[in-house]
Amino acid sequence: EWLGAADCRAELLQHLKEQVPQIFCLKKELSPPEEEELMQRRLLHPLECFLFGEDPQEGRQKLQQGSASSQLCGRVFKEGETVYSCDCAIDPTCVLCMDCFQDSVHKNHRYKMHASSGGGFCDCGDVEAWKVGPCCSKHDPGAAAAMDEAVLEPELHERAEKLFRVLLRYVTDFLVWEESFELTAELQPRLKDNAYYCVLYNDEHHSYDHVIYTLQRSVNCDQAEAQTHTTLIDKEQGRRAVKRATLRTCQQAKDLIRSNSEHISLQPLRVEILHATVMAHQTFALRLGSWFQKIIGYSGFRQAFCQVALEPNADRDRPCLISRLMLHDARMYKARKIVHELIFGSMLMDSDFKRLFAIEFTRHYKQLQKDFISDDHERSISITALSVQIFTVP
Template sequence: EWQEAADSRAELLRHLKEQVPRIFCLKKELSPQDEEELVQSHLLHPLECFLFGEHPQEGLQKLQQGSSSSQLCGRVFKEGETVYSCDCAIDPTCVLCMDCFQDSVHKTHRYKMHASSGGGFCDCGDVEAWKIGPYCSKHDPGATTAMVTDDCVLEPELYERAERLFRVLLRYVTDFLVWEENFELPSELQPTKENAYYCVLYNDEHHSYDHVIYTLQRSVNCDHNEAHTYTALIDKEGRRAVKRGTLHSCEQAKDLIRSNSEHISLQPLRVEILHAAIMAHQTFALRLGSWFQKIIGYSGFRQAFCQVALEPSADSDTPCLISRLMLHDARMYKARKIVHELIFCSMLMETEFKRLFAIEFTKHYKQLQKDFINDDHERSISITALSVQIFTVPTL
């Protein structure tokens, strides 16, 4: 139906308007397993059917048969993961993951190992990162003439569908991840008049665990154990809904949280009121970030994704989608991690798009640094940490 629709964008958004709140807006939270099953069957499976124009499994099999493996590893490191550096590296920031190191010449050289702080990625296969031995045996193309990624060329119809779908979904993801309280929803996503809202509390580095627990106990009528659970989840996920109710009751809770936290620290806790539908769409936008990472593991899809992400906006005052995400980085709680991983496995894996992305990054560099200085989080989780992936590359 979406393929034949005159306006496939409107049809896709109407589907998301209908299905997303049904899964993420329930008064009682589903178990993670039940939620994932519903997301797969009602949201991701239909999107994949549209993308491939057939059953996703069959479409993926055809792609796997037609593509060789990439010469770049690009594995994104988790915090605490062991990484290896060698004297052969062009600079100390060039590192290998454990698997690539074990299959490389560097294991017989002078090397160092350390725990990653998270966010970087494996430089195996990047000829600009190593004086000798740029490839492990798994990524060696047999000749080290140029840095080339896998040569998976999509059928023109498939590439065109991928661009159409990515254009709608990446705009959807961007709009909801940079969302602020005063923003208006697109007409296709306008929720029903249901008066259901969430009072959402965000993580910061000014208030201690005990301060937040104390504030919640006094503000949203919960006991110590509930307040402790909320606080742990806020610290882990970056934010959490601490009350669901009418707009009026959520506004009361917001005022109480701000007044009860202000006298503890000079700064009140950051708290927002979001319509239940907005909260649902934001949750799915994050899930779509992980889905994108899976899909763009295939080079043809990766190129379509990069094309859409770097496409100039129709409004000359509005930056491209990837720049909008970068410029909102400091305010994006822990959703920023998903955005950084998307950049790693898309822009930084394709030589030409890496160059175009570097231009965008440099264009906004001054503003990104200002935002980082005003942010209360570590450099390692800031978009500014990407400068090491760009400004240390000779050709860039």
């Protein structure tokens, strides 16, 4: 139906409007495996059927047969992961992951190994990063030539652009969304429930014990539940709904959390109230970010994604989608991690798109630095840390 629709975007958004609130942020919370299964079956599978124009499994197999591995490794380092640098590097920021190092000429040179602070990127295959031996045996130029030939069929490329244009705008809108109670007209439900969430955000001012104590006093949860909330906020999600109720009850919970946390620290915890449908769409937008990361592993899809992300906005006063995400980086709690990984897996894996992205990054550099100064998180998880990937090459 979507393929033949006069307005493909409206049809896709209608599907999301109907399905997303039926899967996420329900009154009776689903277990993670149940939620994942429903999301795959009712949301991601139909989107992939539209993308491939056939069974997604068969579509993937055809793409895998037609493409080789990329010349660039692009592995994003986790905090504490071992990385290797060599005297052959253009500068000390150029490093290799363990696998690439073992298969490279550099293991016989003067090298250093150290622990990554996280968020870095393996430079194997990047000819601008090394004086000699830019590629390990897995990422040699022969593989890159084969990769360049893996162009999508015109119909597949057209469908990818159509779908990515709708979904990337949806993801961007909800990751930067500042309306707590309302959705866009296209996604507004016919009947609006009186269901709201009191949402607590991660910060760098309060300790685990402070947050646990505050939650126990404010939302009537026991210590085990308060510990679960606090761990998930800090380690995984950057935020968590700590109460679902009417608007009035959530407002009372918000006031209590703020006043109880102010007694402990001069700065209260950041807590907001979101309507259940807003929370549901924001949750799915994050999941779509992870889906994009898998899809752009295929080079043809990566190119389509980059084109859409860097496309000039019809309204000249508004930046392109990837710039909108960058400019909201400091306000995006841990959603920023998904955005950074999308940039690593798309823009920085292709020299032409890397240059275009670098122009956008530089255009907004002054504002990004200003936002970073007022941000209470460390540089390693700020978009400004990407400057090392852009300003340290010839």
